[in-house]
Amino acid sequence: QVQLVESGPGLVKTSQTLSLTCTVSGGSITSGYYSWSWIRQHPGVGLEWIGYIHYSGSTYGNPSLRSRLAMSVDTSKNQFSLELSSVTAADTAVYYCAKKHGGGYFDSWGQGTLVTVSS
């Protein structure tokens, strides 16, 4: 069973860039059938898909965030990363990384990390 762990700052200043990394263990990030995703959950609210990246480097992001979104993968470290620029308080959320099955559902999740955006 693949394990995923998010890491990064818990506090980001308004207008700056939120950066998170997800470390994958128990399996290779280069497994071609899967993509590696980011999902967030605003406090007390539902889930919002952010985007996903394949180990080949191809990415796809939610149109609502795409202009501020960058994702990358480091196969040597079995990690993938998220950058969200020009953040506001509306970006305060628990951020999850997850393994996306080829079909499109998420079958393994990290424990989540709370990121607070504040001036």
Add this chain to the structure above:
Amino acid sequence: EIVLTQSPDTLSLSPGERATLSCRASQSVKSNFLAWYQQKLGQAPRLLISGASSRATGIPDRFSGGGSGTDFTLTISRLEPEDFAVYYCQQYGSSPITFGQGTRLEIK
């Protein structure tokens, strides 16, 4: 984008009872690409069902999914104490991937 509306928002039942949760899509979900997740307080969501009706590995058979097109259901045949949680549906047939707002299943 496809909007998923779950009902009810909150469902109050007792252990041993049957729970039926609904997920309605604003347009037909391609190939019934619909998943269900369970989320307990302070935890990440856990995959229960994919493809509308296929149980994920390790999920008890009291959980079952059904439906097609725009109307889907998650049924828990006999509630166990550990089943009280929030449940989300998710469609992955069209981009962007979207989730429902969740149904809270609480102990009556």
